[in-house]
Amino acid sequence: MKLAVIGTGWIVKSFIDGLKFAPDFELFAVYSRSRERGETFAKENGISTVYTSLDELAASPAECVYIASPNALHYTQSKKMLESGKHVICEKPITVTPDEFSELCEIADKNKLIYIEAIMYMHSPVRAALREALGDIGKVWTAHFDFSQYSSKYPAYLRGELPNIFNPAMATGSLMDLGIYCVYPAIDLFGEPETVSAVSAFLESGADAATAVSMLSKNTAITMTSCKTGQDHAGSQIIGERGSIKIGSISKLT
C-alpha cells in the first residue's frame, strides 16, 4: 500500500522506523510546507517524492497518509485526504473538537476508509499488562494520572519567542500535547466519566502551561495533571483495595 507522510518532525522519523515492521507499506512521498525541509527529509529517509501542495498530495497515488503536523492542521488535512479516498492515520489529538472528529468519521465511513488516531497507549501490548494488573488490586476507588514534562521549547518561550507548542493558534498546550496521554488510560480502564471538571493555568501566550482535571467514572474518583513547564518525578498511581499500581511514565506505560 502506497503511503505518504505529512510533516518532517522527529515523530515522523520514528514512524518511518516503525514501518520496517510493516512490509506491506511502501513509503514514497513526504509533504512539507517548505520545499527545502521536504527535500532534506526525503533524502535522509530514502523517499522519492516531495509535495509542498496539499492538492498535489490529494491527487497523488498515495493510498494512505500519516499526518504529524501541528494539531490545528489535523482537521483540514485529514478531511482533504479522506475526501480524496485515502486512509488516514493522524497523530494525537486526532482533531481539536468532537464535532470535527464526528464529521471526519462520517466521511471515512461513507468512503469505506480507515481513519485512526496514532495514540500509542491504545495499541501498546503493555496496555494488556496494565489491565491484568488492575484485575489483581480489587475495586479501584481513586487514581491519579500525570504527564508533566518540561518542554525543550520553554526556554525559547521565556526569551520572548513563540514556539508552536506554546502558541494557542496551533491548538497546543499541556492538555492537547500531554494531558491526552492521561485521558486515554483513564477512560479505557474506568469507562466514560459521569462528571468532569477541569482548570488550566495559562501562559501569557494563551496556551495552557498546566491543566488539572477531576472526574468520576463508575464510582472511581480520578484526577489528572499535565504540565509543559515543569517536570514530574512522582508518576501516576491507581489505588485499589488490595494494592496500588505505580506508573512511572504514563505515555510509555513504564
Add this chain to the structure above:
Amino acid sequence: MKLAVIGTGWIVKSFIDGLKFAPDFELFAVYSRSRERGETFAKENGISTVYTSLDELAASPAECVYIASPNALHYTQSKKMLESGKHVICEKPITVTPDEFSELCEIADKNKLIYIEAIMYMHSPVRAALREALGDIGKVWTAHFDFSQYSSKYPAYLRGELPNIFNPAMATGSLMDLGIYCVYPAIDLFGEPETVSAVSAFLESGADAATAVSMLSKNTAITMTSCKTGQDHAGSQIIGERGSIKIGSISKLT
C-alpha cells in the same frame, strides 16, 4: 491552666504525650460517654476526674478543653464549652459546615476565648521548610496532593459492621478524615482557590471512600485525592519551573 480532654482514642493519648512539653497545663479530667472507658483511660493516664455528662464538664473548673470526639459531635461540644467560658482546641475538621465554624468563632470572640483547630500542618516547623523549598523551584504550575490510607476499620466494614469512620452520620469519610490534610497545604501555599470542583466515590454506607478535587489558585492547577479504602505509595508532588518537590506523607510533611 486546668485542662480536660473529650475522647479516649489514640489521638488523645498522643495529645497527652505532647502536654509534657507544655508545663503550664494541668490535665485533670476526661470526658467519655462510657463510664468504663473513661475510668480505664483516667487510670492509664493519671487523670483524677471522669465526666460522663457534658453539663458536668461545662460546670467543671476546666479552663480549656481538647476535643477529639467523632466529627459530627465537634460543633455541639465546642459550642457548649465555649459558652461555658472555656478555651477550645478541637480536632480536625473543626466543624462540619462553614456556618457552624463562623457561629462558634463569634461566641469565642464575644467571650474572649481561644478557639483553634488541632491541625498539625499549620503548627509544624516542617511547614517553614516546605515554604523555603517552594521558594527554590520557581513558578509552580501544577501540584497534586494525596492522602490515601487503607483504614484499619475497613475489613470490619466489609464484614457488615459500621465503624464510625465509615458512618456518614458521624460526618466522616475520606475527605473529612484525610483529604483535609491536602486542603491545608494547598491553600496555605497557593492561596484561596478561584474555582473548586470535587467528586466522590461513595460506599454503600453513604460515606465517601475516595474524593478527587481539581482547583485553580493564583494560576496554579491543583488536584487532590484522598482515599480510606486503599493505600498511597506515590505521595504528593509540587511541580515548579526550576524543580519539583515530592512529599511522601502529606499529613506529617515527610
